[in-house]
Amino acid sequence: MKKVVLAYGPRGFGNYTFDTETLEFSGSPDTRSGPLIIPGFIDIHTHGAFGIDFMSATVDEMRDLCCELSKVGYEGFLPTTVTAPVAQVRQALARLPDDPMILGFHLEGPFISPRYPGAQPQGDIVDPPVGVSEWDPILDDSRLKVITLAPExxxxGDLIRRLSNRNVKVSIGHTEATYTQCREAFAMGARHTTHTFNAMRPLHHREPGAVGFALTENDVFTxxxxxxxxxxxEAAEVLLRCKPESRVLAISDSTMAAGVPSGTHLKMWGLDCHVSEGTVRLADGTLAGSAITLLDAFRNLKEDFGWSTAVNACCINPRIALGLSTTEARTYLELDPDLNIVARYDRKK
Structure with missing residues (x-):
């Protein structure tokens, strides 16, 4: 069936004729009215959702997670680890099913700073390996797409060079690196910053730190x-004013708390957590990842910063970062005026 829609299509944002069977667009995007069609969401940083935690999930639970995320508009995602012993990370990766929604994995930790652990288990933080290491099978895994590490x-530096040479996206995060150390990491191949502003050396007028680096380096995805x-x-607005729109990546950083009722108590990564008012926190109030999906982030971004920012950050820029097509998405979503998903169109194989 063909319908005239307002969409982010092959020639930008505007009106197209959209074929719901072939997922092809035709026409010229010269006006802006009608049902909204956007590419499916790509989340490069999620630890789980709907009561499922990637680090402990079974194969069937990961399939269930794929199903649940598809209902909230996901086309694909990178299951993301937390700091843990190598054996535990290997076991989690061994339980990853072969599913088209799973685009690889994101290794967050254990090569991070103990000064900025966030909710990562501090006892399992280690320095990046030099030479032969028990981490080699994980670091050499072809499914590894993104790694978060502290470059200082x-x-x-050796690990940044090693992984960037095989096109793994190296992301600076959970770090006390100075601005200069971040610049050095960039020269070695680091091209991302992880959950910018959070768990990193903050901006100071005499030491801009990792935040200052993220704001001023146009070639870095944030x-x-x-x-x-x-x-x-207001901080997000500073980021959006400083960065090219094509370099801001919305992530959920969701945990198993996403989609779980407020008031729920959880045991997550060995830590006692509480879900309340759209957040998940440790007993001391520290934020422990998020309780949102990218659909929630999309709605927030659209309300606060407009369509272009929301679509680029949630749908387009993650594709650019991972080297996926930006003109032939595998999934398109039809949204109503309240940004509810009313239809999902998946490309036939």
Whole structure:
């Protein structure tokens, strides 16, 4: 069936004729009215959702997670680890099913700074390996797409070079790196920052730190958790004013708490957590990842910053970052005026 829609199509944002069978667009995007069609969401940083945690999930639970995320508009995602012993990470990766929604994995930790662990288990933090290591099978895994590390740690530079040479996206995060150390990491191949503003050396007028680097380096992709708790609207606006729109990546950084009722108590990564008012926190109030999906982030971004920012950050820029097609998405979503998903169109194989 063909319908005239308002869509982010092959020639930008505007009106097209959209074929719901072939997912092809035709016409010229010269006006802006009608049902809204956007590409499916790509989340490069999620630890789980709907009561399912990637680090402990079974194969069937990961399939269930794929199903649940498809209902909230996901086309694909990178299951993301937390800091843990190598054996535990290997076991989690061994349980990843072969599913088209799973685009690889994101290794967050254990090569991070103990000064900025966030909710990562501090006892399992280690320095990046130098030479032969028990981590080699994980670091050499072809499914590894993104790694978060602290470049200032001993061995950090060697690992950045090693992984960027095989096109793994190296992301600076959970770090006390100075601005200069971030610039050095960039020269070695680091091209992302992880949940920018969170768990990194903050901006100071005499030491801009990792935040200053993220704001001023146009060639770096900057992750942003926009649940309105991790980052204030005004700080997000600073980021969006400083960065090219094509370099801001909305992420959920969701945990198993996403989609779980407020008031729920959880045991997550060995830590006692509480879900409340759209957040998940440790007993001391520290944010422990998020309780949103990218659909929530999309709605927040659209409300606060407009269509272009929301579509680029949630749908387009993650594709650019991962080297996926930006003109032939595998999934398109039809949204109503309240940004509810009313239809999902998947490309036939």
């Amino acid at each position: 740690r001993p061995g950090g 992750e942003l958790i926009y649940d309105r708790h991790h980052v204030a609207r």
